[in-house]
Amino acid sequence: MKRINFKQLKQHLVLIGILPITLITFLFDYLHVRDLGYFNSLEYLHEGLVSFNVILIYFYLRSFRIFSERRVKKNLFYIVVNLVTVYLIVFLLKLLLNPVFIITDFPPDANNFNTILYANLIALLGSFSMVAFILSIRNLILFKYKKRTRLYFIITIVLISLTALITVILKIPLDLSFNGKSAYNNSFFSLALIFIFLLSTRNSWITYLTRKEKYYYLFASFFMIWGVSYLFDYAYDLPVAYHSLALGVFINASWFFLLFYTLLAMLNFLLQLPTARVFERKMREVASLQNLSRAISGELDRNKLSRLITDLILEVTASNYAWIELFDPNKKALFVAATKNLSARDMQKLNHGILGEFNQKITREKRPLVINDLHKEFGQNYFFGLKAAVSSLVGIPIIGVNHQFFGILYAAKSETFGFDPDDVNLLEAFANQVAIALENAELLQKSFERERLERELQIAREVQLRLLPQHTPQPPSYALESIMITAYEVGGDYYDFIERENGNLELVIGDVSGKGTSAAFYMAETKGVIQSMAQHYLSPSEILSYANRVLGDSMEKKSFITLLVAHLNTQTHQMRFARAGHCPVLHYNTLNRKVHLLQPPGIAVGLDRGKIFDRLLEEYHLKIHPGDVFLFYTDGLTEAMNKKREEYGEERLSKILLKYHTETPEIISKRIIEDVFAFAGKGNLHDDLTLIVLKRHEKSEPSKNKSLENKQSDKTEALNERISS
Amino acid sequence: MSVFQVKREDKGDVTVLYLSGFLDAHTVPQFENALQQVLDEKRYKIVVNFRDLEYISSAGLGVFMGFIEEVRSNDGDIKLSNMSQRVYKVFDLLGFPALFEIFETEEEAIDKFKSTD
Numbered sequence: 001m002k003r004i005n006f007k008q009l010k011q012h013l014v015l016i017g018i019l020p021i022t023l024i025t026f027l028f029d030y031l032h033v034r035d036l037g038y039f040n041s042l043e044y045l046h047e048g049l050v051s052f053n054v055i056l057i058y059f060y061l062r063s064f065r066i067f068s069e070r071r072v073k074k075n076l077f078y079i080v081v082n083l084v085t086v087y088l089i090v091f092l093l094k095l096l097l098n099p100v101f102i103i104t105d106f107p108p109d110a111n112n113f114n115t116i117l118y119a120n121l122i123a124l125l126g127s128f129s130m131v132a133f134i135l136s137i138r139n140l141i142l143f144k145y146k147k148r149t150r151l152y153f154i155i156t157i158v159l160i161s162l163t164a165l166i167t168v169i170l171k172i173p174l175d176l177s178f179n180g181k182s183a184y185n186n187s188f189f190s191l192a193l194i195f196i197f198l199l200s201t202r203n204s205w206i207t208y209l210t211r212k213e214k215y216y217y218l219f220a221s222f223f224m225i226w227g228v229s230y231l232f233d234y235a236y237d238l239p240v241a242y243h244s245l246a247l248g249v250f251i252n253a254s255w256f257f258l259l260f261y262t263l264l265a266m267l268n269f270l271l272q273l274p275t276a277r278v279f280e281r282k283m284r285e286v287a288s289l290q291n292l293s294r295a296i297s298g299e300l301d302r303n304k305l306s307r308l309i310t311d312l313i314l315e316v317t318a319s320n321y322a323w324i325e326l327f328d329p330n331k332k333a334l335f336v337a338a339t340k341n342l343s344a345r346d347m348q349k350l351n352h353g354i355l356g357e358f359n360q361k362i363t364r365e366k367r368p369l370v371i372n373d374l375h376k377e378f379g380q381n382y383f384f385g386l387k388a389a390v391s392s393l394v395g396i397p398i399i400g401v402n403h404q405f406f407g408i409l410y411a412a413k414s415e416t417f418g419f420d421p422d423d424v425n426l427l428e429a430f431a432n433q434v435a436i437a438l439e440n441a442e443l444l445q446k447s448f449e450r451e452r453l454e455r456e457l458q459i460a461r462e463v464q465l466r467l468l469p470q471h472t473p474q475p476p477s478y479a480l481e482s483i484m485i486t487a488y489e490v491g492g493d494y495y496d497f498i499e500r501e502n503g504n505l506e507l508v509i510g511d512v513s514g515k516g517t518s519a520a521f522y523m524a525e526t527k528g529v530i531q532s533m534a535q536h537y538l539s540p541s542e543i544l545s546y547a548n549r550v551l552g553d554s555m556e557k558k559s560f561i562t563l564l565v566a567h568l569n570t571q572t573h574q575m576r577f578a579r580a581g582h583c584p585v586l587h588y589n590t591l592n593r594k595v596h597l598l599q600p601p602g603i604a605v606g607l608d609r610g611k612i613f614d615r616l617l618e619e620y621h622l623k624i625h626p627g628d629v630f631l632f633y634t635d636g637l638t639e640a641m642n643k644k645r646e647e648y649g650e651e652r653l654s655k656i657l658l659k660y661h662t663e664t665p666e667i668i669s670k671r672i673i674e675d676v677f678a679f680a681g682k683g684n685l686h687d688d689l690t691l692i693v694l695k696r697h698e699k700s701e702p703s704k705n706k707s708l709e710n711k712q713s714d715k716t717e718a719l720n721e722r723i724s725s
Numbered sequence: 726m727s728v729f730q731v732k733r734e735d736k737g738d739v740t741v742l743y744l745s746g747f748l749d750a751h752t753v754p755q756f757e758n759a760l761q762q763v764l765d766e767k768r769y770k771i772v773v774n775f776r777d778l779e780y781i782s783s784a785g786l787g788v789f790m791g792f793i794e795e796v797r798s799n800d801g802d803i804k805l806s807n808m809s810q811r812v813y814k815v816f817d818l819l820g821f822p823a824l825f826e827i828f829e830t831e832e833e834a835i836d837k838f839k840s841t842d
Contacts, residue, residue, distance in 0.1 A: 067821055381809060511783070513783040513784060513786070513787050514784065514787070556791075557790055557791045558787035558788060558789065558790045558791030559787055559790075560783070560786075560790065560816075560819070561785075562819065580820075581818060581819040581820050582818075583818065584818075599818075601820070602820060603820020603821070603823055603824065605820060606790075606821045607790060607819070607820060607821075607824055608823075608824060612823055612824065616820060616823050634817075635783075645779065645780070647811070687782075
């Protein structure tokens with residue numbers, strides 16, 4: 001608020017400056033100061049004051065909002081209002097004051113009060129009106145800012161100031177003659193006029209008018225020219241020259257500016273009329289393409305996109321009908337995605353391939369098809385099926401960057417020869433935009449899908465890792481080590497330990513078929529079921545049987561879970577375990593120094609809902625001797641593949657176990673993993689790999705075996721041996 | 726990876742599917758489509774010949790579980806034949822021999838269909 005008040009204050013101050021100066025200059029005229037002769041400097045003061053007044057008026061008017069208006073029509077309106085107002089006021093003043101000027105000499109003179117008053121009032125009016133004209137025209141020029149506009153304005157002002165100065169000193173009229181002394185001021189004035197002319201050519205706002213407006217304004221400009229050209233002689237010539245020569249120069253120059261500007265604008269209206277239609281159309285095309293690309297950049301829905309485009313086709317090509325047929329890669333056929341002005345029945349007929357002949361041709365040739373006169377070229381009956389009155393038609397293939405065929409865009413008119421080459425070009429541009437949009441939509445869809453899958457896998461992986469035990473228990477007189485190496489894709493490996501207060505331990509290992517969230521879900525369910533069953537001190541086979549019944553009900557037909565549950569009694573050193581389709585257990589037996597592959601019968605959880613599963617399931621009971629080692633693992637280990645597509649297999653695993661059985665489980669598992677990696681290559685695991693190593697301490701605490709080397713020979717023969725149950 | 730392929734041959738009312746290459750999570754849909762097509766034709770006597778199959782993953786085994794119910798409820802069966810040692814081991818480990826009939830040769834499998842008719 002304060003700021004506005006300050007601005008208003010400034011405005012008022014300027015006005016307060018203008019009024020006394022006007023009054024003083026009036027007094028100069030009234031008292032005939034210039035006739036005193038010996039006081040010539042007073043006359044210069046008079047001229048100076050009048051000039052200063054013009055500058056004040058400029059600042060005063062500039063502070064009004066209407067003179068910073070950038071809209072073309074408003075400015076044109078202000079110019080017309082300005083002109084009409086001046087005529088009206090001058091007419092009234094002439095009527096009231098009836099001025100008489102003595103024109104025998106230059107500058108003209110006056111010797112009655114009415115004439116002097118008239119001259120002063122006109123001078124004031126002229127100052128205001130001309131400054132206002134300049135401001136309005138300046139706004140029009142600045143519609144499109146060009147490099148030297150400002151420079152030209154400054155040069156013009158300097159030239160006019162010089163002209164005014166010389167005119168005041170020499171008292172010679174600006175009649176554009178170059179005789180004698182008049183050459184001085186007139187040559188500067190001519191130069192100024194050249195720059196005024198240059199400024200007057202800046203009327204690019206005309207280009208962007210509509211065709212109708214151009215007609216209208218051309219008509220109006222005839223009257224403007226008439227009004228403007230008569231203005232100077234009618235209103236300003238004598239009174240202003242009498243009042244002040246400097247002001248005369250200024251008004252004369254600005255009048256020329258107004259005249260030139262009006263003339264050139266009229267000329268431009270005239271010149272642009274023949275191209276107005278084309279220009280307008282191009283503008284519409286640009287605008288519609290812009291609209292199109294803006295609208296489609298975010299549009300993923302093909303049908304919405306198609307509707308948008310048909311709307312634009314009608315708008316820009318003035319077609320009567322438009323429709324888009326898109327290619328469905330699944331059905332390998334075109335379907336109508338959007339229509340404009342076609343009835344539902346017509347659309348149905350299009351869908352049934354009434355234009356099949358055209359479709360085939362366009363699809364085959366991948367070029368636009370233009371038919372100027374359907375009836376002539378295809379007979380009266382070609383479109384008998386359609387209600388729409390179609391006489392000319394264009395079909396454009398929609399082809400992507402990689403020559404992918406997306407469909408066809410059609411536009412039709414009721415008149416023959418409705419489409420010129422320009423229309424076809426435009427429609428092709430449309431089709432390109434559509435192709436880009438469709439491609440974008442497809443890519444986006446794919447990346448959404450991929451992102452979703454990746455996120456799903458990530459979640460599944462997180463769930464899987466969270467389900468695993470946080471630490472590996474160490475039951476009394478045993479050592480335990482577990483390791484899981486995850487592949488890039490979620491494999492579905494799972495293991496768990498359930499510790500008892502008495503030091504006993506349940507060991508679970510499994511592999512869920514399937515990937516992603518469903519695998520993670522089954523895993524969680526499995527863990528829950530087994531944990532709760534183990535609380536009831538059930539045997540491994542009972543636990544598995546129960547798990548099969550519970551899990552089997554909720555599982556998909558084609559998924560299954562392999563599971564192995566082992567119960568370790570640390571007091572009696574007994575192990576009981578059962579296997580539901582899971583990999584066998586490798587057992588290093590210290591008694592015979594051999595590695596045994598333990599594979600009790602049992603089918604995977606989820607393959608059978610009850611009877612067969614229970615009937616086949618068997619439980620093994622083993623005595624564990626000091627130094628015995630057990631390996632539990634998933635198929636990711638034994639099925640790890642090398643470049644020759646050989647599997648790692650149980651034999652290699654047994655060999656390593658035999659070689660390192662005297663080591664701690666930690667070392668044994670390390671050696672095994674090293675060997676698997678050496679075999680398959682570290683980055684080549686395509687499945688999760690889990691390994692659990694359980695070892696009973698040797699009687700004399702775990703220490704390195706002294707005679708590892710000589711034992712090696714007789715152990716190798718046990719490699720392939722399988723235990724018989 | 727050697728390409729996975731399914732070839733089909735109709736021998737009387739028995740349809741034989743010949744698998745070759747790697748059957749894993751990536752190639753499973755191909756096998757599923759082939760089986761579905763056979764079922765769509767209401768042919769429920771199917772022999773899957775594993776002669777040229779190099780590898781099968783657990784997802785590959787899942788396919789059989791996914792279809793067997795529908796086949797058997799239509800008085801048909803899926804019988805398996807010509808498995809390599811390596812492929813048989815996978816089936817055996819999971820306990821499939823208890824659920825599916827596995828034959829040495831394709832002819833034995835077809836004969837079994839005929840004898841039960």
